[in-house]
Amino acid sequence: MLPRRSFPLIALLVTTLLFSACSRQTLYENAISWERSAAGLQASTISVDNMTIAYLSNEEPVNGETIVLIHGFGANKDNWTRLAGELTDEFNVYAIDLPGHGDSSKSLDLGYRFEDQVGHLSEILAALNIDEAHMMGNSMGGAITALYAATYPDQIRSAVLFDPAGILEYDSKLVELVMEGDNPLIPAKEGDFERLIDFALERKPFVPWPIYEVMEEKAIANREVNQAIFEAIRDSVYEQDFREAITRIEAPVLVIWGKEDRVINYRNADVFVNRIPDARKVLLDGVGHAPMVEVPEKSAELFREFLAETR
Template structure:
């Protein structure tokens, strides 16, 4: 074989080997970095840009796509210990021309971490209100709030909708309160009695605990490599003290009764999307909302656990769009 041809194959093979070796090394040695690169890649592919908004020294980190228009802008709020990128699976199936804003909640990811006061329900409502009124959403003609709170005994969106009824056209809420206690909630009561904040199932510190948390939050069972589990733990571990502080504020006396205090005041159209196999918050809570809020729409998803937007992103996006269109059609008839 000609020497030039041999050299060409060697150069080509070396060029291909470098990214492959880099990927393998990252997978084995720096799985946390690989996970961050994965989120960065999907944000770019989906056209989501990361920006920051400041108000009186407090900084919000958010990703966004599109501009305000005739359709409602969609504000996507993640749950406890998550971040804005948890919505990427749903964003993939939403129209590219829709104005979307995915926010890191107070203290999470790139948003300012301040005193524990901001982590209570009222504190988070105040911060989100500042963001929507004084910053990126101030020019929106109408606003849809889509909330996925992973563990709160009561939910920010309830209080938020009550405060901002005049600014919201409707709200979509995931995983709400429940009349029947799940095993997870029973476990929380045991931890509360024992005054043990280290055994919270949603704050893993080892790959084994991470695997158990994923089993708790998902109906579908995946065999996840230990390296990826370790990467997920490595990303969260530096924040675990904050997560514990935040969790205790959310389930504390100041926050846990806000649902019952505010639910009857909600007048915005409401859509509830809930996994029938939710092990974190019992699905029976959907019927409570349906009775308490006239005209609310309830969708119970088969073979789906607590992580609705991750397990069923296409279905979630479809339900969101159907609800938006139905509300717009209703408003047109009224006008």
Template sequence: MAVNKEHPFVPGYRLNVNNVEIYYEYFDHENPDAKVIVLVHGFLSSTISFRKLLPYLTKEYKVIALDLPGFGQSEKSTSFIYKLSNYGQLIIDFLDKLNIQDVILIGHSMGGQICMHAARKAPKRIKKLILLGCCSYVKRASRSLIACSYLPLFTWGMKSWIQKKDVKQNLLAVLHDSKLVTQEMIDGYSKPISEAAFINCLIRLLRHREGDMSSEELKEVTQPVLMIWGKEDKVIPLKIGYKLKHDLPNAELIVYEKCGHLVMEEKPEEITKEILRFIEQPNGVSHEIL
């Protein structure tokens, strides 16, 4: 992997994985034996969602942040099957391409569900999981809605819905502290959803996305798991976190007061301390902090 040694913080790599061009950012570390962390964003997001964690994580580890197919700067593929299990397999194939064996995955929201799929598929390579406001127990879209998605007016309706979305209002809805919403933040989160091809990817995701893992499937995710939740999360309520902790065999849950869905935007320094502790501890010992 080519890295500018004079300035290791050089983003902007592209890699073809299973005929899909993936955009990713790689942050090297002076220690060649440093652990590798892979960051997986959530729905309607991109690598930007981890911008506040990177200064902390890159001090200790090699870090890779990637845009999933259909999102951010990755290809808006019309051939990729937008199933969460396929996203999980793509992460494994992505690691194969880079010849990386052992990793720790950090996933936010939908990205957390994708990380669990990768963990089930490659239990020896995915050493630990860190799930931030992890999307869970979402059912597959109804057959009638999927059927409607093939109607010509559906694409127009989806486009109108995206164009009318006020990114500032959406950010205010997922953050507890409204003062964190700046114009820079609005611009950063707006850019990934502004491309015309993005609409078609959303529709394909609607059609292809299977339901989230069942309680039985979650029991197969045996790696140590750290779950971090905002108590005021309105997108994935805290009660989902408690249910997920119950279904995962080796999980601990940390809850932050006065914090919403974007925990990495609101509590970057605090959650980094917990992430470092969790990564360096030898075993996944369950405990709960409120």
């Protein structure tokens, strides 16, 4: 059975194909736009320190708290759309394209170590007038979220880390492949993006044609900056500073990890939970590296339960 938010996408694509001769790029843009709208989100940009930063936020602001969503390596703000759709009725949601990703500026020499990205994110949130929020991050974004919470404790009400990077106490299939000179997270040729999706996700959501094809073209075009970012975060995960920093987190933290994660071994969840003073974990059977994409409803449910417990 298809997710209920898939039907507007199918209707849009069928209608477009029947009544116009649109390019794949146009179909992609229309489908993404409908997906965002179905989640109650709209796209905007803001200028921050000579960079253009793209983000999604509520079409209609609500009288509620703020949630900031931080994507992973090589990903973008739209990784959060289906989870955000579960939350925009009661939270003001901001899904941000970090520098080097999505529709934001892509400088090769900006600095992409975890501490650098925390600094960039601090400037972005200041420009958006966000001084207090719940923060969620996936993979690289999970490490950034954890380090942000440790660096700016007064700004973070709670943190949710989905399969976070930052600690590699236990190796994974990705580590094995990278050591062999093969990185499935950086598409370089046709077919590589499908391999990335198969590698990262255990439960692949329905995505209509030609979304993946356009996403592959974008990923290949971004190969150079992706390589620079990957090298920067790879160096970060083998340093002790990150492990020490997260012991200073004051906010309650929920670590959610898919047990079928081939990118980062789920057993690293215990290291996070043992080092963060007020942390708990949830392991999800049959889920891979991106629970918010694979099981958005369950992810939202876990967040609501977590908030109820911490309050």
